[in-house]
């Protein structure tokens with residue numbers, strides 16, 4: 001698989017997750033608090049370059065790679081996810097400027113579960129939702145362990161790993177985005193070199 005095909009494989013996986021998440025949200029009634037961007041404001045969130053390949057290809061196709069990389073040089077790991085725009089003073093309310101190309105972690109939070117050491121399913125969820133939607137959280141936790149189908153986070157991480165284990169390594173989110181963009185730039189450079197060997 002070349003890099004472009006890997007990006008397409010990631011996007012396909014996201015489509016599948018999107019369908020499962022949509023059904024889970026509709027049946028559980030659990031979802032993010034409107035306007036909240038608290039987890040996007042946390043630059044310590046871990047992610048892999050692989051899950052941001054679709055975003056990196058998108059930036060490249062829009063001619064934004066150099067601008068974003070320069071911006072990352074000044075901002076990396078210091079503030080929020082590079083794709084996030086805050087609109088509150090504390091930075092915790094805002095929006096994702098490229099929601100369609102967000103990473104795997106962004107899609108799993110508040111919309112998936114993993115097994116705990118006792119074999120029961122735990123929702124992957126933030127403190128804010130646990131507190132502000134405590135009743136819904138408790139009810140959904142019971143239901144995912146009985147009748148409600150919930151996306152399986154470990155399964156999605158495994159599928160990502162199978163696409164490219166090296167690119168599936170975890171980093172702070174902005175480092176992951178940077179590595180994805182650098183990988184795409186290298187790939188495009190060699191593709192152009194191969195297409196125009198005389199230039």
Ligand code: SF4
Nearest residue numbers: 032033036038039126
């Ligand atoms: S997961 Fe929680 S902190 Fe993150 S955007 Fe949703 S409600 Fe906010």
Ligand code: SF4
Nearest residue numbers: 040081083084096106
């Ligand atoms: S890519 Fe979008 S959804 Fe994911 S952390 Fe960044 S701003 Fe938030």
